[in-house]
Amino acid sequence: MKGLEALDNSVRVHLDDRPASAWLEQATCLSTADLQRSSAYRRPDDRDSYLAGQVFLRTILGRYLGCRPQDVPLIAAPAGVKPRLSGDGALSFNLSRAGNYRLLALTRGREVGVDIETRHDARAERTLSALPCDLALDNQERDAFNRLTDEEAKDAFLNVWTRKEAVIKTTGLGLGRLPPSSFHVGCATALPPDASFQLAAPPVGVAGSWQLYVASLPATRATLAVALRGHPCAMPRLETSTLF
Numbered sequence: 643m644k645g646l647e648a649l650d651n652s653v654r655v656h657l658d659d660r661p662a663s664a665w666l667e668q669a670t671c672l673s674t675a676d677l678q679r680s681s682a683y684r685r686p687d688d689r690d691s692y693l694a695g696q697v698f699l700r701t702i703l704g705r706y707l708g709c710r711p712q713d714v715p716l717i718a719a720p721a722g723v724k725p726r727l728s729g730d731g732a733l734s735f736n737l738s739r740a741g742n743y744r745l746l747a748l749t750r751g752r753e754v755g756v757d758i759e760t761r762h763d764a765r766a767e768r769t770l771s772a773l774p775c776d777l778a779l780d781n782q783e784r785d786a787f788n789r790l791t792d793e794e795a796k797d798a799f800l801n802v803w804t805r806k807e808a809v810i811k812t813t814g815l816g817l818g819r820l821p822p823s824s825f826h827v828g829c830a831t832a833l834p835p836d837a838s839f840q841l842a843a844p845p846v847g848v849a850g851s852w853q854l855y856v857a858s859l860p861a862t863r864a865t866l867a868v869a870l871r872g873h874p875c876a877m878p879r880l881e882t883s884t885l886f
Contacts, residue, residue: 646706646733646750653749655756655855655868655878656702659742662687662694669693671700671711675718691739698744699737703727706748724814736811738866745866752872753850755812757804761863778803778822779829780843786829798829801865805854808867809841813848820845827854838877853877 648654676696683689700711707714707727715728727733735748738756745758779787783802787795805827810820826843841852848871855868855877868878 645708646730649706649733649748649750652876653747653752653754653855653868653870653878656746656748657758657866658698658744661742662690665694665697666690668697668701668711672696673712673716673718695737695739695744699735699746702746702748703735724811738807738811740864743864747868747878749870749875752870752875753812753814754871755808755810755869756867757807757811758864758866759800759804759807760865761800776823778806780823780826782826783829801856802827802829804865805856805867805869808854808869809845809852812869812871813845815848820848844871 672693676693680689680693683692697711700714700716703714703716704711717726717728719725724734724736732750733748734750734752734754735746736754736756738745738758740758741760743758743760745756747754747756776784778799779802787798790798803822806822806825809825809827810817810822813820825841825845827841837857838853838855841854844850844852850871851874853870853874855870856866858865870877
């Protein structure tokens with residue numbers, strides 16, 4: 643694994659789909675803050691997913707930093723605030739979890755946000771089904787949705803929501819301060835294996851050049867998005883060499 647210099651002109655994306663139990667075997671690397679935050683999850687599966695994600699995060703960061711996972715200098719952040727590393731404010735990273743998937747993107751000198759969703763994640767489906775379209779979509783996206791069948795709309799909404807969540811996570815503002823209906827990411831019922839594009843209508847008041855990378859995982863009907871704000875760089879591709 644290359645060091646942090648590998649992130650200066652690129653974004654690296656790591657995707658893992660091993661069972662949470664495989665990561666929990668290494669849970670001794672977790673901090674007191676990690677363990678305390680896990681207590682907020684009432685369902686054991688959700689708690690295990692969170693803890694596995696933190697082990698995954700520490701493991702990957704440790705490989706870039708050249709240190710043990712337990713020595714990664716993560717600064718504990720309140721819910722909804724992007725975590726940082728002590729001593730390296732230029733490094734931006736973001737983690738997303740869905741089912742057995744863990745998605746992590748890292749870069750330097752720009753902000754990054756990620757999201758991954760699956761059609762078989764019951765918790766995510768409950769959240770999305772309770773979210774009114776008029777709160778999630780802008781006018782152009784709603785017009786496009788009105789021309790879709792019910793089945794097409796389900797796939798399109800998941801694709802759009804994944805993109806919007808990645809953009810919102812890039813800013814660190816949260817849904818309350820950056821309504822998803824306030825910016826446009828496009829509407830698609832199906833995605834190619836991967837694609838990247840510039841945001842034509844990025845969030846108002848959030849300066850910077852925006853790039854969006856999207857991909858689908860047909861075998862599991864999962865969709866993911868990586869959003870970047872700042873100096874443009876080569877967008878990632880999900881290749882075997884980037885996976886752990």
